[in-house]
Amino acid sequence: MLYLVGGIKGGSGKTTVAVNLAVGLMLAGRDILLVDADDQETATDFCEWRNQRTEGNAGFTAIQLSGQAARNEILRLAEKYQDVVIDTGGRDTNSQRAALTVADVYLVPFNPRSFDIWTISKVSKLVEEAQHLNPNLKAYVFLNRADARGSDNDDAAEALKEVTALTYLDVSLGNRKAYANAATQGMGVMELQPEDKKASAEFAALFNLIIDFEKNVESKVRSNVKSDVKVKG
Ligand SMILES: Nc1ncnc2c1ncn2[C@@H]1O[C@H](COP(=O)(O)OP(=O)(O)O)[C@@H](O)[C@H]1O
Ligand SMILES: [Mg+2]
Numbered sequence: 001m002l003y004l005v006g007g008i009k010g011g012s013g014k015t016t017v018a019v020n021l022a023v024g025l026m027l028a029g030r031d032i033l034l035v036d037a038d039d040q041e042t043a044t045d046f047c048e049w050r051n052q053r054t055e056g057n058a059g060f061t062a063i064q065l066s067g068q069a070a071r072n073e074i075l076r077l078a079e080k081y082q083d084v085v086i087d088t089g090g091r092d093t094n095s096q097r098a099a100l101t102v103a104d105v106y107l108v109p110f111n112p113r114s115f116d117i118w119t120i121s122k123v124s125k126l127v128e129e130a131q132h133l134n135p136n137l138k139a140y141v142f143l144n145r146a147d148a149r150g151s152d153n154d155d156a157a158e159a160l161k162e163v164t165a166l167t168y169l170d171v172s173l174g175n176r177k178a179y180a181n182a183a184t185q186g187m188g189v190m191e192l193q194p195e196d197k198k199a200s201a202e203f204a205a206l207f208n209l210i211i212d213f214e215k216n217v218e219s220k221v222r223s224n225v226k227s228d229v230k231v232k233g
Pocket of ligand 1: 009010011012013014015016017042090144145146173174175176177179180183
């Protein structure tokens, strides 16, 4: 499967979702490749740090690709791995368009804020255009950094549900320090020790929902899954 995490808003949580998805697939026993298609290279930095922390046992490989040429390279690499997770930058880039022509699943996180939500119609147009070239493309939206309380989540969810080109996933990721804490350790949130139960459970719920839709990853992750990646220090 080729998963693409995108959108056209910086800071929405694309890299956070991409690296946690990569970790989740790895924990489910899949052989995966993480492709960093963002020139800010955050996913690459994360993977370098993960490699250092685990003394080279990160559990998955990461490479950088960009531009229109990324398409053929992704297709070639997709043959070698069970799954490929692609992280893109926060703009409507050539890389993102190229990856959309080959992806199976497009995941778009949205923060429940107006500036973010206002981009949904552009994302929807991007999906519709991509589906002309890639009719198999399935696109999902969900809330990231959802508020613990208040009506903003519901307002944002209503706006996301109205868009027909993307399916709204009714499992949001809360605004939690665990995501940054895990990244600081080169870990996914489901690997964090001591475990942040709420954070790992909600990521597992999102992960399992995506996998349920796609049905090709046999072993689901449990929120209390123990990683066999050993962290130094
Ligand atoms: N659910 C979350 N809770 C708290 N912080 C988050 C969450 N998702 C992302 N962040 C933080 O928000 C910032 C931007 O996230 P990032 O994944 O880099 O976004 P993008 O790749 O879309 O630019 C980072 O500092 C990240 O740690
Ligand atoms: Mg990013």
